[in-house]
Amino acid sequence: MHAYVLRRVWQSAVTLIGVSILVFVILRVIPGDPAKMLLPEGAPESAVEALNRHLGLREPLWVQYGIFLRSVVRGDFGQSFQYRAPALRVVVERVPATIQLALSAMALTVLLGVSIGIVAAVRQGSAYDYAGTVLAVLGQSLPNFWLGIMLMLLFGVTLRWLPTSGFHGWQSLVLPSVTLAAFPTALVARLTRSSLLEILGQEYIRTGRAKGLGEPRVILRHALKNATIPLLTVLGLQIGTLLGGAVITESIFAWPGMGKLVVDAIFFRDFPVVQTILILSATIFVVINLLVDLLYTVIDPRIRYG
Amino acid sequence: MENPRLSRRRFLLGSGAALGVAARPRAARAQARRGQIIAGLSERMLTLDPANHYSISSTSVLRHVYDPLLDVTNDDKFVPALAESWKAVNNTTWRFTLRRGVRFHDGTPFTADSVLFTLKRVRDNTKLIKSFVYQDIEEVRKDDDYTVTVTTKRPFGSLPAHLTMLGMLPPGAAGNEDAFFGKPVGTGPFRFVSWTHGDHVDLEANAPYWKPSLPKVEKLTVRFIPELSTRAAALRAGEIHVIDRVWPDMVQTLKTTPGIKVLDTPAVEAQRWHFQLAREAGKDPRVRHAVSLAIDRNTIIKELLLGYARPVVSPIPPGLIGHTNLGQKPYDPDKARAILKQAGYQNLTLDFVLMKDLYPKQLEIAQAVAAMLSDVGIKVNIRNLEIATAREQRTAGNYDLFFSGWAHMPHDPDWYFGQWFTKAGAEKLTRFSDPRVEQLIAEGRVPDPRMRQQKYEEIEKILWEEEPEIWPYYSVAIYAISDKLRNFEARRDYYVLLNEVGIA
Numbered sequence: 027m028h029a030y031v032l033r034r035v036w037q038s039a040v041t042l043i044g045v046s047i048l049v050f051v052i053l054r055v056i057p058g059d060p061a062k063m064l065l066p067e068g069a070p071e072s073a074v075e076a077l078n079r080h081l082g083l084r085e086p087l088w089v090q091y092g093i094f095l096r097s098v099v100r101g102d103f104g105q106s107f108q109y110r111a112p113a114l115r116v117v118v119e120r121v122p123a124t125i126q127l128a129l130s131a132m133a134l135t136v137l138l139g140v141s142i143g144i145v146a147a148v149r150q151g152s153a154y155d156y157a158g159t160v161l162a163v164l165g166q167s168l169p170n171f172w173l174g175i176m177l178m179l180l181f182g183v184t185l186r187w188l189p190t191s192g193f194h195g196w197q198s199l200v201l202p203s204v205t206l207a208a209f210p211t212a213l214v215a216r217l218t219r220s221s222l223l224e225i226l227g228q229e230y231i232r233t234g235r236a237k238g239l240g241e242p243r244v245i246l247r248h249a250l251k252n253a254t255i256p257l258l259t260v261l262g263l264q265i266g267t268l269l270g271g272a273v274i275t276e277s278i279f280a281w282p283g284m285g286k287l288v289v290d291a292i293f294f295r296d297f298p299v300v301q302t303i304l305i306l307s308a309t310i311f312v313v314i315n316l317l318v319d320l321l322y323t324v325i326d327p328r329i330r331y332g
Numbered sequence: 333m334e335n336p337r338l339s340r341r342r343f344l345l346g347s348g349a350a351l352g353v354a355a356r357p358r359a360a361r362a363q364a365r366r367g368q369i370i371a372g373l374s375e376r377m378l379t380l381d382p383a384n385h386y387s388i389s390s391t392s393v394l395r396h397v398y399d400p401l402l403d404v405t406n407d408d409k410f411v412p413a414l415a416e417s418w419k420a421v422n423n424t425t426w427r428f429t430l431r432r433g434v435r436f437h438d439g440t441p442f443t444a445d446s447v448l449f450t451l452k453r454v455r456d457n458t459k460l461i462k463s464f465v466y467q468d469i470e471e472v473r474k475d476d477d478y479t480v481t482v483t484t485k486r487p488f489g490s491l492p493a494h495l496t497m498l499g500m501l502p503p504g505a506a507g508n509e510d511a512f513f514g515k516p517v518g519t520g521p522f523r524f525v526s527w528t529h530g531d532h533v534d535l536e537a538n539a540p541y542w543k544p545s546l547p548k549v550e551k552l553t554v555r556f557i558p559e560l561s562t563r564a565a566a567l568r569a570g571e572i573h574v575i576d577r578v579w580p581d582m583v584q585t586l587k588t589t590p591g592i593k594v595l596d597t598p599a600v601e602a603q604r605w606h607f608q609l610a611r612e613a614g615k616d617p618r619v620r621h622a623v624s625l626a627i628d629r630n631t632i633i634k635e636l637l638l639g640y641a642r643p644v645v646s647p648i649p650p651g652l653i654g655h656t657n658l659g660q661k662p663y664d665p666d667k668a669r670a671i672l673k674q675a676g677y678q679n680l681t682l683d684f685v686l687m688k689d690l691y692p693k694q695l696e697i698a699q700a701v702a703a704m705l706s707d708v709g710i711k712v713n714i715r716n717l718e719i720a721t722a723r724e725q726r727t728a729g730n731y732d733l734f735f736s737g738w739a740h741m742p743h744d745p746d747w748y749f750g751q752w753f754t755k756a757g758a759e760k761l762t763r764f765s766d767p768r769v770e771q772l773i774a775e776g777r778v779p780d781p782r783m784r785q786q787k788y789e790e791i792e793k794i795l796w797e798e799e800p801e802i803w804p805y806y807s808v809a810i811y812a813i814s815d816k817l818r819n820f821e822a823r824r825d826y827y828v829l830l831n832e833v834g835i836a
Contacts, residue, residue: 056721057720057721057724057725058718058720058721058723058724059720059723059724059727062720062723062724062727063719063720063723064461065386065461065464066386066461067736067738067751068738068747068748068750068751068752068757069464069751070464070751070756070757071756071759071760072464073458073463073464076458076464077458077459080458080459108378109378109379110378110379110381110384111379116529119529119530120529120530123530123531175561175565178562178565179565182565182566182569182571183565183568183569186569186570189566189569189571190562190565190566190569190571191557191562191565191566191571192531192532192555192557192566192571193528193531194531277558277559277562278559278561278562279562280531280555280556280557280558280559280562282528282529282530282531286530286558287530290376293718293719293720294720295720
């Protein structure tokens with residue numbers, strides 16, 4: 027077990043170094059000149075050149091990477107070109123909004139997705155099942171931008187129950203969370219339904235019922251626990267994706283999260299911000315995946331890694 | 333409510349210069365200032381440093397916190413702000429007489445030292461985005477506490493215009509700029525309160541502002557809402573009071589919403605699609621004329637921009653120094669075909685490069701242009717590229733025609749001419765080079781407005797004849813506001829300025 031953990035941690039570290047090199051190199055080989063994006067269109071070439079030198083972009087690539095790596099180890103991700111402030115600070119300022127949105131979308135996903143899935147599986151073939159299927163299809167097929175704008179127009183403009191956009195208070199969290207949760211909820215509902223159905227057909231469930239266990243206990247304790255394995259994998263990946271930012275939802279609701287920040291940073295060639303976000307989210311992704319892998323062994327004792 | 337009033341009283345007691353203000357009945361002033369305005373801007377603010385950006389939305393926010401030496405009105409007149417007067421002593425010397433009795437939000441007085449610090453900082457710290465504009469400044473001299481003389485290396489007639497975009501800083505900011513710009517102080521009508529990055533900025537009235545009855549509201553919040561449909565929804569939901577950058581096809585929806593007014597004004601921006609003058613097509617003036625003749629500008633304005641644009645009669649939009657009426661460019665596809673035939677062009681293909689999503693309706697317009705040009709036998713290859721890539725392609729010269737606009741900031745065409753029609757400026761852009769034009773641009777840099785007008789008219793005649801660019805239309809700036817706003821002015825420079833705006 028310890029060897030396994032060590033090996034996984036080592037693999038994760040190598041993955042992160044690889045990500046940092048990839049991000050660093052790709053940003054610098056794609057066309058586009060950061061100084062030109064910062065200066066107005068009418069800036070003379072000499073100013074562009076001078077600014078690029080100030081930004082350290084005239085050094086050879088490996089020198090730039092070396093400087094970058096040395097600073098990162100000290101926790102310094104460089105100065106954002108656009109914001110003229112430490113990139114880490116620019117990114118960290120977006121963390122609360124990103125986490126709030128990700129967690130509330132995740133909570134909705136788990137709550138709604140699993141409940142719908144359970145009802146649909148237990149009442150297979152009933153009206154509930156069909157309703158669940160319709161919801162799941164809608165959730166997975168309605169594009170985010172359309173759903174978001176419709177929710178905004180209905181609940182924000184017409185009914186005025188909730189704020190249309192922005193980041194102030196729990197009310198403003200509702201519409202973006204629902205929009206963001208639509209797709210993963212549908213996914214989780216379908217997955218819960220199918221894996222629960224599979225397990226409900228197995229013999230130990232029949233045994234459970236035969237020995238007189240109540241239906242809730244059979245489903246929640248015996249069936250659902252085993253149906254959780256594929257769910258965990260999907261949820262782990264979803265959390266990583268959500269924390270990395272939800273560009274479209276953030277754009278629609280003017281939500282000051284990481285997704286929009288990284289897209290803007292890419293457009294403006296704000297290398298330090300892109301690097302910071304990608305490396306941080308890769309780290310989160312890798313760590314969560316690691317935790318999920320380790321969780322398997324806790325939830326399902328049959329899974330053992332040497 | 334109590335605190336600002338107390339501090340104002342304390343401040344007024346200590347300030348002889350403000351006696352005139354103190355004499356006004358306090359009740360009347362308090363009554364005049366009330367409520368909160370919330371604006372929704374299309375771009376996120378990036379910095380609180382007025383010298384470190386050329387962003388229109390940052391200017392919109394920062395103009396409330398900092399005052400420049402001069403202001404520019406919506407009809408392009410330069411008027412006193414922190415400078416009471418200014419004059420050109422000679423072609424390379426400007427003298428500014430400063431307003432007395434003005435204080436920064438922290439109580440320190442505004443004097444010549446502030447001007448010296450601000451101007452020297454922007455010139456010497458070349459990391460600042462605005463620095464390159466001020467490189468022509470030779471010396472900034474303090475004649476006395478309220479007089480500053482600026483000498484320049486060559487004539488710099490547009491200096492006063494540029495100064496409308498540079499907020500004055502207290503000299504105390506020197507040495508601790510990071511801390512200063514974390515919570516900046518200016519002399520403006522609003523004090524900075526807080527900035528939630530990517531979301532909004534909160535400002536509050538600066539009670540002892542040097543313009544006695546301003547500002548009209550207690551609080552000003554500026555929210556950043558890049559998506560137009562979201563901005564419009566927030567306005568329609570009554571959450572905000574004004575939005576900028578409304579696109580023509582959104583106007584109808586907003587106009588029919590009760591409580592909302594749509595305002596528009598001819599912008600200081602001219603659309604100008606430039607040719608790559610070193611490539612085969614752009615090099616030949618006959619091709620450029622044929623392209624120009626083949627484009628039906630009025631149809632673009634009427635059908636695609638729904639009338640929210642104006643026909644062009646010279647490269648410089650009306651109202652700005654240098655504008656002259658050279659008559660609209662004709663639409664004559666027959667003549668275009670004849671010119672191309674005579675010049676022996678067959679199967680001509682043009683690469684038309686667009687910077688993705690930058691201008692309203694640009695892709696539709698480019699597609700219409702492609703259809704118009706194919707009508708005269710020119711095939712157009714539309715390349716809708718991400719902005720940084722498009723610019724890179726332009727530097728490399730990989731385009732024939734480039735879709736772009738030029739907002740004539742700061743209400744002066746010197747920048748446009750200097751950048752696009754001098755050899756040094758255009759070298760990596762259009763490859764334009766014409767010694768006659770270069771000479772006229774240099775001569776037009778003097779402070780004398782009559783001389784400038786004359787030189788610019790000459791330049792424009794040459795350009796109108798040569799057509800190194802297609803000028804399809806002057807842009808129109810569209811805003812939508814709540815009908816609760818009082819005295820809002822739709823600015824032609826796209827700024828959202830609320831210093832003098834009240835709310836019912």
